[in-house]
Amino acid sequence: MRRSMQRKIILDIINNSNEHLDAYGLYYAAREKLSRISLGTIYRNLKSLVDTGEIDVIYDGTDKLRYDKREDHQHFLCTKCHKIIDIYDLDFKKPTNYKDNKVVSYKIVLEGLCENCQKEE
Amino acid sequence: MRRSMQRKIILDIINNSNEHLDAYGLYYAAREKLSRISLGTIYRNLKSLVDTGEIDVIYDGTDKLRYDKREDHQHFLCTKCHKIIDIYDLDFKKPTNYKDNKVVSYKIVLEGLCENCQKEE
DNA sequence: GTAACTGCAAATCCTTTGCTATGGA
């Protein structure tokens, strides 16, 4: 796999942001660094970066997929404003298997109301 | 909200299946009970059933959303064949909050290789 | 009776893909 400039830009944005952007968000962010980058390139690279495990995908409860750096962490998802907050200190011990199914990794999403949305209630 | 026959059929299929169907799968299943039901009706009802919390959504790692009965359980997702297996006996204690964010519920997905896919490796 | 819901079809939106050109190794 070649490390094209486009691929580096996309990976760089994901690794240096904690906004958990979706494909369009990444497209707009990438265009600030390389104005001619196309949506097709964004999608092609996102797919291959996910396949190779260089980035992760999060589903945010609406209809969008959002992309995240690959790091051992979990998420809090606000069910009202769909903000996603990184969690690094959650206590959960990965089982090695569930029945005869082999467990490799896991994802935990805590759902609720973020600080701001609680105030507005 | 009116309990139309279409809505009841869709909810019934979800509650009495453990196949975690997607919108199209539900469409085909529903058509066996009501041949004139339309895709628009499926989508409209799925959206409102999710909004009212009568059903849940699971993202299966491909590009599809799948729908599930509302029950206190978690999932195992096979990263190879995308089979989803229900888990009822996972040990995790819901925190009441994460920092200043209020936690209402949580989702855990264990990922790995299911029994069948391990054999094929 | 009437407002909410349906079926249908068209519109919209997101994602993928075919093609030719470009650039990384």
Added chain:
DNA sequence: TCCATAGCAAAGGATTTGCAGTTAC
């Protein structure tokens, strides 16, 4: 040099929506 990848634009597929007719309450 040459093959993977890019840009562009068109195609494809999933989801939403407008409208007229129907139905739950």
